[in-house]
Amino acid sequence: MYAEILTIGDEILIGQIVDTNSAFIAAELHKIGVSVYQISSVQDNREHILTALKEAESRADIVIITGGLGPTRDDITKHTLCEYTGDRLREDKEVLRHIEYLFSNYISTPISDLNRKQALVPSRADVLHNAHGTAPGMWLKGRRGVLVSLPGVPFEMKALFTEHVVPRIIASYDRPVLLHHTLITYGLGESAIADRIETWEDALPGHIRLAYLPNLGKVRLRVSARGTDPEAVQEDLDRYVGELRDQLADILFGESDGEALEATLAKLFTARGATLATAESCTGGAIAAQLTAVPGASNFFLGSVVSYATGVKKDVLGVDPGLIEAHSVVSPEVAGAMAEGARKVLGADIAVATTGNAGPAKGESDAAVGTVAIAVSGPGGTRAEVFTMGNHRERIVRKSVHKAFEMLREEILKF
Amino acid sequence: MYAEILTIGDEILIGQIVDTNSAFIAAELHKIGVSVYQISSVQDNREHILTALKEAESRADIVIITGGLGPTRDDITKHTLCEYTGDRLREDKEVLRHIEYLFSNYISTPISDLNRKQALVPSRADVLHNAHGTAPGMWLKGRRGVLVSLPGVPFEMKALFTEHVVPRIIASYDRPVLLHHTLITYGLGESAIADRIETWEDALPGHIRLAYLPNLGKVRLRVSARGTDPEAVQEDLDRYVGELRDQLADILFGESDGEALEATLAKLFTARGATLATAESCTGGAIAAQLTAVPGASNFFLGSVVSYATGVKKDVLGVDPGLIEAHSVVSPEVAGAMAEGARKVLGADIAVATTGNAGPAKGESDAAVGTVAIAVSGPGGTRAEVFTMGNHRERIVRKSVHKAFEMLREEILKF
Numbered sequence: 001m002y003a004e005i006l007t008i009g010d011e012i013l014i015g016q017i018v019d020t021n022s023a024f025i026a027a028e029l030h031k032i033g034v035s036v037y038q039i040s041s042v043q044d045n046r047e048h049i050l051t052a053l054k055e056a057e058s059r060a061d062i063v064i065i066t067g068g069l070g071p072t073r074d075d076i077t078k079h080t081l082c083e084y085t086g087d088r089l090r091e092d093k094e095v096l097r098h099i100e101y102l103f104s105n106y107i108s109t110p111i112s113d114l115n116r117k118q119a120l121v122p123s124r125a126d127v128l129h130n131a132h133g134t135a136p137g138m139w140l141k142g143r144r145g146v147l148v149s150l151p152g153v154p155f156e157m158k159a160l161f162t163e164h165v166v167p168r169i170i171a172s173y174d175r176p177v178l179l180h181h182t183l184i185t186y187g188l189g190e191s192a193i194a195d196r197i198e199t200w201e202d203a204l205p206g207h208i209r210l211a212y213l214p215n216l217g218k219v220r221l222r223v224s225a226r227g228t229d230p231e232a233v234q235e236d237l238d239r240y241v242g243e244l245r246d247q248l249a250d251i252l253f254g255e256s257d258g259e260a261l262e263a264t265l266a267k268l269f270t271a272r273g274a275t276l277a278t279a280e281s282c283t284g285g286a287i288a289a290q291l292t293a294v295p296g297a298s299n300f301f302l303g304s305v306v307s308y309a310t311g312v313k314k315d316v317l318g319v320d321p322g323l324i325e326a327h328s329v330v331s332p333e334v335a336g337a338m339a340e341g342a343r344k345v346l347g348a349d350i351a352v353a354t355t356g357n358a359g360p361a362k363g364e365s366d367a368a369v370g371t372v373a374i375a376v377s378g379p380g381g382t383r384a385e386v387f388t389m390g391n392h393r394e395r396i397v398r399k400s401v402h403k404a405f406e407m408l409r410e411e412i413l414k415f
Numbered sequence: 416m417y418a419e420i421l422t423i424g425d426e427i428l429i430g431q432i433v434d435t436n437s438a439f440i441a442a443e444l445h446k447i448g449v450s451v452y453q454i455s456s457v458q459d460n461r462e463h464i465l466t467a468l469k470e471a472e473s474r475a476d477i478v479i480i481t482g483g484l485g486p487t488r489d490d491i492t493k494h495t496l497c498e499y500t501g502d503r504l505r506e507d508k509e510v511l512r513h514i515e516y517l518f519s520n521y522i523s524t525p526i527s528d529l530n531r532k533q534a535l536v537p538s539r540a541d542v543l544h545n546a547h548g549t550a551p552g553m554w555l556k557g558r559r560g561v562l563v564s565l566p567g568v569p570f571e572m573k574a575l576f577t578e579h580v581v582p583r584i585i586a587s588y589d590r591p592v593l594l595h596h597t598l599i600t601y602g603l604g605e606s607a608i609a610d611r612i613e614t615w616e617d618a619l620p621g622h623i624r625l626a627y628l629p630n631l632g633k634v635r636l637r638v639s640a641r642g643t644d645p646e647a648v649q650e651d652l653d654r655y656v657g658e659l660r661d662q663l664a665d666i667l668f669g670e671s672d673g674e675a676l677e678a679t680l681a682k683l684f685t686a687r688g689a690t691l692a693t694a695e696s697c698t699g700g701a702i703a704a705q706l707t708a709v710p711g712a713s714n715f716f717l718g719s720v721v722s723y724a725t726g727v728k729k730d731v732l733g734v735d736p737g738l739i740e741a742h743s744v745v746s747p748e749v750a751g752a753m754a755e756g757a758r759k760v761l762g763a764d765i766a767v768a769t770t771g772n773a774g775p776a777k778g779e780s781d782a783a784v785g786t787v788a789i790a791v792s793g794p795g796g797t798r799a800e801v802f803t804m805g806n807h808r809e810r811i812v813r814k815s816v817h818k819a820f821e822m823l824r825e826e827i828l829k830f
Contacts, residue, residue: 210822
């Protein structure tokens with residue numbers, strides 16, 4: 001079965017916001033075996049929405065629509081859905097009560113007629129309760145399949161989608177079984193891998209697909225198997241992954257069910273009862289921010305010293321000024337001293353430190369833009385490495401965070 | 416004139432990656448007066464791409480295509496562009512030399528035939544030099560307008576788009592003048608504002624548009640004016656913004672040309688020669704990470720103590736344990752002491768501190784999930800406030816960072 005995602009709102013088409021909703025919806029649909037045929041972003045414009053609905057319905061069994069449900073006049077999704085399906089709006093008493101409840105308890109401005117109008121829904125639509133906001137979700141019959149309309153505010157949309165839309169899709173549709181497994185390789189480019197596995201890839205049957213996902217020096221190879229019988233699909237997947245694994249044994253770095261590295265670290269540190277601290281210069285707090293984005297980070301993460309200025313490295317982390325003088329501030333020696341300082345000052349079992357030049361201008365060190373030293377210190381000692389990360393500021397930080405996570409993983413596995 | 420954006424790649428349709436490219440392209444086009452009619456994400460599939468190209472060309476003068484230019488066989492954009500335009504591939508000598516140069520200087524794996532094939536381009540396409548990667552950009556005549564094909568790797572695409580595509584669009588097309596101005600209001604919901612300005616909004620002529628952009632308690636009102644004569648458009652914009660400003664005077668919080676708050680702070684701190692430090696508990700380094708994402712952050716930002724664990728608040732920031740005992744770790748008193756500690760320990764003119772409970776479980780404090788205390792300390796003293804930020808972890812952090820930036824802006828304006 002196919003779904004399409006339709007996002008409505010001028011703010012996407014002028015680039016004011018990044019459409020993160022579609023990726024969330026696509027990933028959730030994918031998990032339950034629903035393929036997304038196309039994602040389209042259209043304007044807050046009646047004719048445009050009508051055309052897009054018709055086109056999407058011609059290709060898919062269900063169309064998930066987000067946005068355009070606000071109280072102001074630039075939001076026209078509900079009216080347009082009525083026009084499209086030949087329906088009219090009715091006031092939903094329960095939604096109205098919920099809106100009044102939200103206003104009297106959580107919203108400081110007085111309720112207005114425009115807010116009350118958010119209780120209007122197409123008369124034949126099933127209302128999906130939006131616990132977090134005033135715009136309800138709607139499940140309705142389109143001209144050919146099903147239309148689901150959700151608010152564009154990400155956290156309202158996510159809750160509605162997970163709690164109401166996913167269970168209803170599972171109950172309403174037969175879906176194929178779709179399983180994935182990812183092999184992570186390191187040390188060979190995607191084209192070199194493709195050359196090596198050419199014969200195997202040529203012989204893949206139609207229900208097995210391979211995707212190359214190169215990222216930060218690694219190439220992830222995602223194998224997907226599709227079918228109707230869960231056991232047969234799993235068997236097929238295992239067989240083809242096994243064959244691929246044999247051919248890539250020398251460059252295999254890991255395997256993945258899609259979990260982020262910081263979530264893996266959180267589990268490893270928590271399971272071992274180890275604590276972690278960071279000392280960050282060029283990453284500017286990004287390692288700490290990503291670690292603490294994982295719920296339960298307080299179980300193992302103590303804190304960080306973001307020592308952007310050299311003075312902070314000396315005064316707070318206790319790095320010897322002579323060491324900085326002798327090796328420059330971007331050096332494995334200083335990274336190591338920072339990691340050891342963080343361990344000591346914050347009282348952690350393991351610490352990671354970064355120092356480098358993220359550009360665009362050279363800093364206090366002579367190191368070229370993109371040079372980053374990363375060190376990990378633990379009970380068994382300290383080790384540091386120097387990397388060249390290109391010349392793109394955002395990318396240098398991202399790569400450094402990733403590399404720090406990898407070094408931490410190696411360290412905690414020894415703990 | 417209209418553009419469309421077409422992103423090609425299964426990884427978007429299964430939600431594996433968020434499409435940030437489209438927002439970047441849309442924003443850049445918008446700046447030069449090009450309206451984006453629709454954004455579509457389609458599969459790595461010949462028929463699907465052909466249909467999408469035809470549909471996009473029927474609506475727009477230029478179609479910007481990203482993705483599907485990798486060396487492996489799942490990337491079919493170039494072949495499909497040839498099929499669509501009735502062209503054939505030729506090898507471009509300069510691109511080939513560039514690929515060989517990249518491989519011999521920056522890429523550790525040996526070059527293969529698949530890599531060399533990236534030098535194949537449609538024979539009638541103009542090649543756009545990709546300094547950062549092996550897949551060139553292409554500018555070619557479609558069936559009706561212009562097609563531009565760019566690699567999907569964000570930093571390669573961004574450089575190509577800014578350096579090659581934008582100048583060429585400016586040189587090739589007459590574009591309308593499109594100007595914007597945003598008023599930021601605080602204290603009234605979007606529907607209450609809409610009620611108040613109803614008469615004014617009703618009377619807006621077609622070339623003036625108003626958009627409501629509610630976010631984190633504020634409502635931003637973006638006024639857009641369109642026309643052909645730059646001076647007349649600016650005059651029109653000023654007049655309508657002036658009228659709107661008069662009606663919203665009591666709730667006007669600020670005005671904006673779209674600059675991010677952290678970039679504003681960077682300018683203000685740098686201009687005043689003031690230094691900044693942060694002490695972060697519930698924001699976990701996110702304030703520091705966002706500040707240091709701005710190039711030149713080292714001009715004013717000294718560093719941060721991420722004191723996730725209570726022990727770090729005491730030992731590194733010097734917060735009095737008695738204060739924590741008396742007021743709990745999530746309190747304006749402790750936030751204030753953290754900010755003062757950060758100022759002192761890091762030697763900064765101004766410091767901001769956060770302490771709160773981002774959930775999902777209650778921490779060491781009795782404070783409810785979503786309670787956050789934020790303090791700013793400067794030469795004139797310390798002030799702290801307590802906020803209720805909802806119960807969504809990611810959102811609590813994001814709101815806290817935003818609020819910290821606002822408090823810092825007020826503080827640095829006094830400096």
